Amino acid sequence: MKKEIIVPKAGLTMTEATVGLWLVSEGDPVEKDQVVLELATDKITVEVTAPYDGIMVSILHQEGETVATGECLAIMETEAAEAERSSASQAASGAAGEGKKYDVAVIGAGPGGYVAAIRAAQLGGKVALIEQRDLGGTCLNTGCIPTKTLLRASEFVKMPKTAAEYGVFFEKPRVDYSRLIDYKDQVVRKLQNGVAGLLHKNKIELLKGLGRVVDPHTIEVRTEDRESHRIEANHIIVASGSQPHMPEIPGLKQAGPMTSTEALAGKERPRSVAIIGAGAIGCEFAGIYAPLGTEVTLIESADQILPGTDRDLARVLAESLHQEQVRILTSATVTRIDIHGGRKVVHVETAQGAQAIEVDAILAATGRRPDLEQMRELGVRLEGGKIAVDDQMRTSIPSIYAVGDVTGIEFLAHVASAQGVVAAEAAMGRPSRMDYRTVTRCIYTSPEIASVGLNERQAKEQGRDYQIGKYAFEANGRAMTYGETAGFVKVLRDTRYGEILGIHIIGPNASELIGEAMMAVHLEATAEEFALAIHPHPTLSEVLVEAILASMGRGIHS
Known part of the structure; x- marks a missing residue:
């Protein structure tokens, strides 16, 4: 039986749309509710889904064409869909054989x-x-995109506190964790x-x-x-x-630890969690769980969270996590894990002595292999x-x-x-080469962290003579209007040639601001050249300029 796929009416004012990207071709098997086409209007992108299981017989409108609401876009064949789908699968298997x-x-x-x-x-x-x-x-599936979605939810939970300072009041947020997932x-x-x-x-x-x-x-x-x-x-x-790398800790396997994969799939939020490893993954999950109401203990064997990251940045993030009631243990080693009454007991050796931490869940965030x-x-x-x-x-x-x-x-x-x-x-015979000098590193905590180029340790190891310029977001007008003033920009400038060696940011929208910093390092710009570029006011990007000027002893607002 043949069935039509028509242009849906997505909104009261929609009368027409432009055919965007077809995600299937004629002859392809499709499943009910599968997205087959994207339509573009002047306001939104509309996803068109298949109303039935079947085969896409005929596509009537091509990409770029204008179509009216209710107009037929394509024809499907729904009779004997399973047989046709099986035949198509066998043909594809043979073709790829x-x-x-x-x-x-x-x-x-x-x-x-x-x-x-x-x-x-x-x-x-x-x-x-x-x-x-x-x-x-x-x-896409168990890393960058899912964690950023959950981090966005944690930002919403914290928003009423900030809004209250503006005289705008909300009731205490209620989190439906299953709906968030x-x-x-x-x-x-x-x-x-x-x-x-x-x-x-x-x-x-x-x-x-x-x-x-x-x-x-x-x-x-x-x-x-x-x-x-x-x-x-x-x-x-x-x-x-x-x-995910699973550390060799006695009792860990028996305790049924989560990795980031399981943590992002579960429909229930743990009441308490011990996160082993305070690198980017561990700190981001601490920033997800704590605002949503989970009691979090963050355990790191190094002497700071985010090992390898600029110490000044790590220190600011630690202070922010403390404000979210995250318990942080650095220079700490997990020696074993026991199970008592269905709960996990994490035994940790610290500089202050041995500790036993009882939690509902354990998240192993010790990197990947x-x-x-x-x-x-x-x-x-x-x-x-x-x-x-x-x-x-x-x-x-x-x-x-x-x-x-x-x-x-x-x-x-x-x-x-x-x-x-x-x-x-x-x-394909068009060779290019990798250049890792301007790899940007972003950590989507609150506040965000982003870096590009050399840090102080690397500059010293390379024997570079450098000067530092810093400027805090608390002195920036746009940051004040946001109500997000924690953090700063730190610049390393080569004293001989004035070249920008590295830029490190902790603060609002750091992952977006780092794009401009990345281009400066990539193009081997000097601090003088960067300072000559007139930045708009009021913007967060002005913090970059002020830090650059400070590295030359020319700070205007510092």
Whole structure:
């Protein structure tokens, strides 16, 4: 039976829309409620979903066309959908089976893998992308995007306190944690659909299954039903990611600890939690849980939270977490974990002596480790538990590249994407090279932290003679209007040439402000050149200018 998909009326004033991105093609099987098209109006983007299970028979309007509400967009066939879907699946399996050859095959559809696939396709390559799980990898599904969604909720909870200072009063917020997780899942699904649309637009063949490199030009793809087939490729890009690292602590495994994956999936918020590890992941989860009402203990073996981060920044964040009633233990070692009456008892050695902390849940936030098993079998050269690559992301086997977490260079989504572009360009004969000098590092706590370039320790190790300039947000007019004045900008300026060596920010919108700082470091701008650029007033970006001026002894407002 044929069914129409029509232009929905999304709002009282909507009369027409522009056809945006089709996420399916004619002949594709679709499921009920699957997003098949994005429509654009002058105000919003409308997602059009399939009203039934079936096959997309005919698409009547192409991207860029204007359509009226109620107009037919496409025709579906719903009769014998299961049979047709099975037939289509078998055809796809055969098409991707033994003997099919690609210019580039990518294993892993995270921010490194799917970007590599798109760039290779842009350069004219025939590309296959192999993914066992959901599109988007750790970042989209169990990392960057979910945590930022939950952090946004924690900001809402804190908002009434700030608003009261303006004379605006709200009742105490009530948190429906299950609904928050549902909203997080909606955000993730929408972005997954966006990735799927990009792959379709660039004619990339998506193969669902576990990819394993058999030899320098062959990948075995094993599907969920344990069937397998092989494909061949001139070049292979491995972007298989990483796994959470679980520390070897007596009793930890028996206590059933969460990693970030489980913490982001659970529909119930723990009443109390011990977070082992106060790096970026641990501090962000402390910033999620504490405002929502969870009793949080943050445990770190180093002598500060955020080890490796500028000490001044870490100190300000620690003060902020203390205000959220987070208990912080540094220079602390977890010796063992016991279970009593269903609750976990975490035994910790500190400078002040032994402590026993009783909690409902434990979150292990001790970093991630590259997923290297298949690379060991293949004989790719490894260094220190990571795949060794050159500046074009090529491994010791010339036809195989590696990008993202498997390289162990930086566990950051934006670095993985940059590596993916470089690897794809090298594979397609348009070589570029990685430059890590301007990798930005953002931590989405409250206040946010962002850094680029050298910190003081690195500058000293390189023998650089530098001067420091600092300026606090509490002296910035826009920060005062926001009611968010904690933090500062810290600049390292080379005293010989005036070059900006590094910029470190803790404060409101730090993750956005760092973009300008990144360009300054990337272009090797001098403090003098930066200061000549006239910044708008009132803005938070003026704090950057004042810190730059302070590094030259020319601060206007300090």
